[in-house]
Amino acid sequence: MALQVEGARRADVTQDEGSYSTFLDQDDWYAEQLTRERVKLLAEDEAKKAGIAQDLARKEAGEKERAEEARRAAVARYEQTLVCHSNK
Numbered sequence: 001m002a003l004q005v006e007g008a009r010r011a012d013v014t015q016d017e018g019s020y021s022t023f024l025d026q027d028d029w030y031a032e033q034l035t036r037e038r039v040k041l042l043a044e045d046e047a048k049k050a051g052i053a054q055d056l057a058r059k060e061a062g063e064k065e066r067a068e069e070a071r072r073a074a075v076a077r078y079e080q081t082l083v084c085h086s087n088k
Contacts, residue, residue: 026034
């Protein structure tokens, strides 16, 4: 990660080092702060994605459960119909 920060700190990466004013570069504390903020945002984004995936999994499980209950109810109604018709 340190290499990414060091490469991104130069104001103009097309110039050779020393041929420009280093005062235009980012300060160490600023570059480190940006890195910490980006890492934090990435972690929050990953947590959000994981939460969405868990919500979808719960929803799918609930839909499967409701479908199974509906199937059992339909089978019970069908069996009841067969019993009623066999008693006639």
